[in-house]
Amino acid sequence: MxxxxxxxxxxxxxxxxxxxxxKNTESxxxxxxxxxxxxxxxxxxxxxxxxxxxxSHYASVIRKGLSGKYDAIYVHYAAHNALPLLMxxxxxxxxxxxxxxxxxxxxxxxxxxxxxxxxxxxLLERSAVxxxxxxxxxxxxxEKYGVDTPIRVFPSGGVNTAVFHxxxxxxxxxLEEFGxxxxxxxFGYVGRMDVGKGWDHCLKGxxxxxxxxxxxxxxxxxxxxxxxxxxxxxxxxxSELGLDDDVIHFPLMKQRDLAKIYNIIDLFIFPTTRKGESxxxxxxxxxxxxxxxAASRIGGILDYTEDGVNGWLFEPGNAxxxxxxxxAFSRLSPGEQQRAGQAALETSKAYDQDAIxxxxxxxxxxxxxxx
Numbered sequence: 001m002x003x004x005x006x007x008x009x010x011x012x013x014x015x016x017x018x019x020x021x022x023k024n025t026e027s028x029x030x031x032x033x034x035x036x037x038x039x040x041x042x043x044x045x046x047x048x049x050x051x052x053x054x055x056s057h058y059a060s061v062i063r064k065g066l067s068g069k070y071d072a073i074y075v076h077y078a079a080h081n082a083l084p085l086l087m088x089x090x091x092x093x094x095x096x097x098x099x100x101x102x103x104x105x106x107x108x109x110x111x112x113x114x115x116x117x118x119x120x121x122x123l124l125e126r127s128a129v130x131x132x133x134x135x136x137x138x139x140x141x142x143e144k145y146g147v148d149t150p151i152r153v154f155p156s157g158g159v160n161t162a163v164f165h166x167x168x169x170x171x172x173x174x175l176e177e178f179g180x181x182x183x184x185x186x187f188g189y190v191g192r193m194d195v196g197k198g199w200d201h202c203l204k205g206x207x208x209x210x211x212x213x214x215x216x217x218x219x220x221x222x223x224x225x226x227x228x229x230x231x232x233x234x235x236x237x238x239s240e241l242g243l244d245d246d247v248i249h250f251p252l253m254k255q256r257d258l259a260k261i262y263n264i265i266d267l268f269i270f271p272t273t274r275k276g277e278s279x280x281x282x283x284x285x286x287x288x289x290x291x292x293x294a295a296s297r298i299g300g301i302l303d304y305t306e307d308g309v310n311g312w313l314f315e316p317g318n319a320x321x322x323x324x325x326x327x328a329f330s331r332l333s334p335g336e337q338q339r340a341g342q343a344a345l346e347t348s349k350a351y352d353q354d355a356i357x358x359x360x361x362x363x364x365x366x367x368x369x370x371x
Contacts, residue, residue: 001369002035004068006061006085007076008054010040016254018043021281022076024157025100025360028353029074032361039064058084066092071370072128074098078105082119089126096370098363099123100131102156106140107276109196121145128367131360133279134300152363156279158353159288164259166290166345174260180248185220187326188265188291190258190282191272193228198271198296198317200237205271205322207241213327217246220330222269225250225261262289266337267329270295273316277301283311284351287344292337294325304351310343 005026009019022040029036039060044050061084065073073088075081078101089095101124108114124130124147132138133156141151175182187206191197206222224234224247238247253261262268268286270293277299284304286293293311295301305311312328314321329337349355 001071001364002037002069003029003364004064004070004073005029005036005038005040005076006073006081007038008041008057008080009077010038010042012042015043015252017252017258019076020255021157024160024353025074025076025154028157028357028360029364032357034361034364037064037068037070054080061085062088062091065095070095072096072098072364072367074100074364075123076100077102078120078123079113079116082116082123086119086122086126094370096128096367097123097126098129098131098367099127100133100154101137101141102133102278103274103276105276106137106144106278107274109274109276121147124149129363131363134303136300136303137276137278152359154360154363155284155351155356156281158356159281159284159348159351160255161288161348161352161354163255164262164285164288164348167259167263170260171263174264177260178250178264180221180223180264183219186265187220187222187267187269188261188286189222189224189226189269189271190261190286191226191270193226193231193234195230196272196274197226197228198273199224199226199230199234201271201273201317201319201322202269203234203237203241203243203247204319205269205326206247207243208320208323209326210243210246212323213330216330220246222247223250223261223265224248225253225258227251258285259289262286262291265291267291267326268293269322269326270301271316271322272296272298272301275299279303284348287311288348288352290341290345292329292340292344294322294329304347306343306347310340310347 007022041053041057044053065088130151189202210217270283279300296316297313298316307313312325
């Protein structure tokens, strides 16, 4: 089968983590024997650059869709790609679209995203198959849109365990590489500094943890990896909370460096408040490195987090409850912490790319070649 991959997010050398799961799904399809072409956007930073990139992208989607002999068009992010695909569907009704919906596709995070909802509904109605990253998100799509289109679950490209896996022997070298103190313990956050990601609740929760446990200020640090539109607000809040010496910030990293961070930290904090958190792949990547998580009780995270076993759950946005979970983890014996890490590792195996790859291939094989 020939597949056209469409996405407004795709990694580049400058932004290696941007849409990495889209690239992972492309690799899965190619490894399964499918031929994949793509019409994608790599991250742009200026408004004019973004506008030009989208104009070129939309034209490419329509041009390739009309002229190319594709058995299916596989789109990630319905909201930002619905317009050209709906135009293509009108021009060429035989086109078969497989729509993978994520995050704000279904649950807009800011008012400006609401305007996409009519187009999202139309695209889902006209799709041959809908793909969601989790059972939670599948049920959300059914409830909100009531579409008759078949829905299949595929967890966002899965975890690349060739990159994300436990490597205890490398920890010392990586501590030195990142300029970290080997005598300290580290908690970690990885995510954009954007609305709904919970970076602010992470900071407040960590500050409350240090206040409740004064001895921890001398032995525990928080590593936060990420950049975004709210980065200035992050720096301001960090200072206001008196955490300048307790929080270590790194910009966005390549996956290989993220794996090092996951192996360095003892606990991963996943404080999202997004109802549209369709899976939460960063939580699974941390688990694949044998690191348990403290996560918001929301969204697709609930598909894989078992409270008190492979992680600890707290109410989204509740910094005090997060602090309590950090305290509970800190009071575990080394053996108990190790067992939680092992449970996290076992959980992640079900999301290994090799384990889930056949699920995506099966979706397209079920669809079959176009006639």
